Amino acid sequence: MRMTILMALVGAAVGAGIGFPGVASADPPPPPPPPPLNLNALTPVKPSDFAMQNGEYYAFAVPGDIACAISRRSGNYGCSGPLPAAPDAANAVTGAQQGPPTFMNDNRPLFVFDGLPNRLLPGSRISFRNVTCGTDGTVTMCGNSFDGAGFVLSPGGSHVLDVNNPLLLNTGEGRNPYAN
Template structure:
């Protein structure tokens, strides 16, 4: 009888301890909102945004942020006072494949292109190779169509899109066409 009582007390104590650990656990941060669909925005004529003898497409968005698409490497990015960027980053850049990243630069890295950068009209997008960048009037989104990685610059919070292509990155032994 004593051993049953002892076992019951130990089990109740362990359950209470487990419950307090769960109750005190830090909640997971909310995932970022889904990115805006840049493909619904109106395409612009890329040649109107050509800079540096046509090696770049450059454009300006809200608050003096300059964005570029490099026609030689396929790289893309924005620099300037990025709204609500992590660690007060002033640069975000990426390539044709893979996730971009935020960083800080001592001087504007697209300074030579900023003078020629034409404002991107609200509700417009520009594309080159795998990358499309769009501006809805408030939010700037750049995304590659290979693995859907990219970034969102928004006053509500700027973040990286780390999406993956289910045809290329899937768990071993799975098939995207069959369940």
């Protein structure tokens, strides 16, 4: 009889979810990064309107008073300033004609201008060689069309877009059909 009562109590406790420690669940995964901009949907600007330092750079300011530039010599590109929600509180990000960019901390700006360059207006983009940068007024994105790498600057989380990101032509094969 006692065994029957004990089994009934244990069964009731298990059924009610009390009396036994539960398995701790892990924290939910972090939210996915904000979606990148569709740079091709933004209005192109005339690069010569953004030429600085004797035409060596196409330089522009984006939201947050961040200075960005594309080198006309190398095609390298980047931004420096108070980057929003950047990894390790980075204050600069640089990229090249191919390959993923890098976030970093530097005690000096990447570009030295007399002031902020012309502002890239929301809904616009600037391109040189295979690099395009654009902003919607909140999110700024730069990337190269060679392998799809680039970066996103966003209050919701700044991050690198890896090589062969899904912004490229989706062939279903998960790679850029134009790169080896």
